[in-house]
Amino acid sequence: MTCKSTLAALLAITAGVLAPIAPAARADESPAVQSPDPTRILDRKAAQRLHANKGLTLQWIDWGKARGSAYVRTDGRVWKLRGAQAEAGGPGRLLLDGTITEVGADYFTFVGRIRISDTPDVGRVCNKDKTWHFAITQKRSYYRLREFEWCDGLTDYIDVHF
Numbered sequence: 579m580t581c582k583s584t585l586a587a588l589l590a591i592t593a594g595v596l597a598p599i600a601p602a603a604r605a606d607e608s609p610a611v612q613s614p615d616p617t618r619i620l621d622r623k624a625a626q627r628l629h630a631n632k633g634l635t636l637q638w639i640d641w642g643k644a645r646g647s648a649y650v651r652t653d654g655r656v657w658k659l660r661g662a663q664a665e666a667g668g669p670g671r672l673l674l675d676g677t678i679t680e681v682g683a684d685y686f687t688f689v690g691r692i693r694i695s696d697t698p699d700v701g702r703v704c705n706k707d708k709t710w711h712f713a714i715t716q717k718r719s720y721y722r723l724r725e726f727e728w729c730d731g732l733t734d735y736i737d738v739h740f
Contacts, residue, residue: 616655638697670697704729
């Protein structure tokens, strides 16, 4: 018997032994691996407004001249948000990626990552996974991130427009 045939035989035996227990292992997944709770929609009109948003901005990138994109999609009863903005002709970037956990009349809560890089200065990187709060204040036509100085003391205005 050659090394290749011995290895093939061992792999076949291992696969045969593991096959019956693999479904049981998947059934016992830890809660951290299971899908998130459904998004709580407390205001249907606000949810529609967020779903049909008109993009996002970070004030350091193009000073409001060009918006980035923000996509809200549903995955069953869970709402996901993914957005990005890139500086025209420059290195500045903004990325949002995560799950919307609640939508109220004038706010939404987002669990996921926000990453800012190379803006307002090249080499600046802010990257954090946490629960974030966006709200409409002073009758503005956008949701603004309520954690202003979450990275390095600079005030970052991240807005999702509607």
